[in-house]
Each structure stands twice: as structure tokens, then as C-alpha cells.
Amino acid sequence: MQANEGKSLESTVDGITYERLPIKTHVVMDGDDLRSFVKQYAQDVIEPGDVLFVTEKIVAITQGRSMLVSDVEPRPLATFLSKYVKKTPYGIGLGMPETMEMALRECGTPRILAAAGISVISKALGRSGDFYRVAGERARAIDGPTEGTIPPYDESIVLGPEHPERVARDLKILLGNKVDVLIVDINDIGGNILGSTLDDELNDHWVAVLQDNPLGQGAQSTPMGILRKKN
Template sequence: MDLTANEGKNLTITVDGSEYQRIPIRTPLVLAGEKLVPFVVEHASPHVADGDTLFITEKIVAITQGRSYPLEEIRVRRLATVLAKYVQKTPHGIGLGMPETMEMALRECGTPRILLAAGVAAVSKAVGRKGDFYRIAGPKARGIDGPTSGTIPPYNHQVVLAPARPRDVAREVKAALGWKVEVAIVDINDLGGNILGSTLTRQADHRLARILADNPLGQGHQSTPMGVIRPVK
């Protein structure tokens, strides 16, 4: 197995006094219409061993579920254009700061919820508090990925939604692998992230999020949409 970290990332991390390897798995580009479970089994099986945790980025799960949309196919309402202007943009991703991603948030979460989130965020921002918009809008809004310059084509011109049924997907992958491994669907970026669904306990999910907190897979052209967490003995 290639024990090489992605450029600018560390292979190992220590959490609660235990050391873990986070080993990236390089794969071909995942395309809409592909079946996730066979894809994961083919490319992960040569790398996993009993006791490992396989973590899979939410983006390839969503793509194989048909939840990615070319920008030109998204009909944007005026409301989405107006709301997107007030979203703070960061170097780590567009978020809902473009009309197309905001439009998909309105569709996924419902217009009333997004308007409520925007109203509360406007008030809380005035008093110096951040994060209320996504807290109220919920994980579906937080999980929407917009195109960035670092995204691999053709997804640099698409909006990708959060995956559906991530916990069920994790269980399906675990059953198909045939190894004594755990599986997690994760949404991790350079600002941190979340475990969307896994075969682990809730407490183990919290530890897993800390193990992956520095985003060992990166979020550019690395072509490593999954990886292995392995305790260092």
C-alpha cells in the first residue's frame, strides 16, 4: 500500500494520545451514473485491512446518486440572486455565495427556512456572531458544494448537493467490502467538517472528525476521494 500523504498534508496525526495514519486512495474520476459500491470495492479493497476505517468524501456519493447539476441547467430565481449577495465568501469555497448554489439551497431546504436563516443571520451578524445561517438552514444547505478553480472538471462547472442516506450508504459499502472495517461518509474541508453517516458509534464519529480535522485528502486536484484511517501500533 502506498503510504504517501497528499502534498502539504501529514500522513499521521495524534488524537487523545493515540497515533493514526490517514492514507489517501487515488482513483479515476467518478462520473454521474456510476454505481458507488462497486467503484469503492474495486479501488479500496486492495488497500484496506481488518481494523481500518474507510472514509469516503460526500461528493462522490452525491455524484453517483445523480445529485450534481451543471450550472447551465439551474434556473435561478431572483430571490436566490439577491440572497447570494449577502453570503460571506471565503478562500475555502463558494458556499451559497453564488446564485446557483443559493437556488439549490432554496429547493433543498425550502424557501421559508432559508429566509428565516437569512433573517436571523442578518441580526446576529450585527452583534458579531457568526454561523447562525447554516445552523438554522441545516446540513442540506451546509453540504452544497459550488464550483471552484481547484475542482476537477467537469465539476468545476457544477453544483453538488449533499448525499442522500449517508448512513445507509456506509452500511452498504461495509457489507460489500467483506473485511472487518468501518465505513464513514464525510464532509471535510480546510475549515473542518462533519461525519454525515457511518457504521461507527456517535462517540467514535466525534473522534473520527478530529482525526480528519486537517483535511488529509485536500480539496483540489488530488483525485483521492477516499482514504483509510489505520491506528499506528
């Protein structure tokens, strides 16, 4: 295994140094079975005591939670709200009508409107981030098309995964309880742990270990990896 370009194989957090080992795979497609996929690529490289981290995107794709942008017809409200979303170099987020439309469907129109209203007030007071705090994880987890992403996901919207905690537990059992499992939403500007077989109080620790996004978010084709403590 080798690091993705621009990333390090090691990270030290709270005095603990971890190797971060990306696992290269084929491109996950709708219809792939997550259990078979993880077993195929991870089972022979994990060691007892490792932590396997899996991107929320491949979990969602194998759950049938991705669609082409061209298949989403946004309502006028989605088009209006998307104009006020801050754009970043790291992804479109809800800043296009189609992804905002999916947020309205996933979270409900009242919640998204409440989030938008509070966001307007908080920005006037010099504070940011309230939109997603109110809208919740289901809105935060929506990924839009990103330049450089492997097709067909350069033209797709991927929603957040269903039941990530359950998925993490299932994968741990699948791998013989030799490792713990994290379902992660990590990008180049931050991250969240969506599902874990470890104590939730450690979530901030794992986000810090992964904060520079060692798997990348483009064409790397490394949708999962291993965290291994160095002796």
C-alpha cells in the first residue's frame, strides 16, 4: 500500500502515531454488494487491532442512494435556495438546484427552510455553519458532482448512507471481530464519523487522525483504508 498523492502514510494525534493505509479497489457501482466488496479487498490485509475506515459514499452507493444529476428535477424553491449556499473549491454541496432538491426531499421542506432562515440571521451576526447544524447530518452528507471524480460520479448526486452505525457493526462481524470499523464522511475541509464500533467519545480523535483526507476525493479509487497503531 502507498499513500495517495500529497498525503502522508502517518498521522500523530494525542501522542499516538497511526499508519494510514489506503486500500485501492475497483469503482463501486449501484448493485455492488458492500459485504462482498469489503471482504474482497480488506479481509487479506487487515490485522487484529486495526481500525477499518470506509467512506460513507461507497456505503450509500451500494444502498442505491446515488442518482445522475440529469434525473433530478428541482422545484423552484430548490433553485432559489441553492443561490445562497456558499461555494467552496472542495465540492458543490447544496449549491446547485439538484442537490438542494435532494436536501428538501431528505430532510423535509420545513427543516430546510428553518435552517436557511437561521443561517441568514447568524451570518448577519458574523457566525457561519448554522445551516447544517439545523438541517442535520442528512443534508451535510449529500455529495454533488465534483470535477476529477471517477465517472459516473462526476455527474452524480450521492446521498448519505442509511443506518451507518448498523453497517459498521455488520462489517465488524463480517471480518471476524478482528478490527473495529468507522463509516466516515471526510473531505478536504473537515469530516464526521457517521458510524462506529468504538466509543462515540473517540469520534473527534478519529476525525483529527483523518482530517487531511488521506483517501482523497477525486480519482484515487481508494474508498477505504486501515488505521494501524505504530509500535
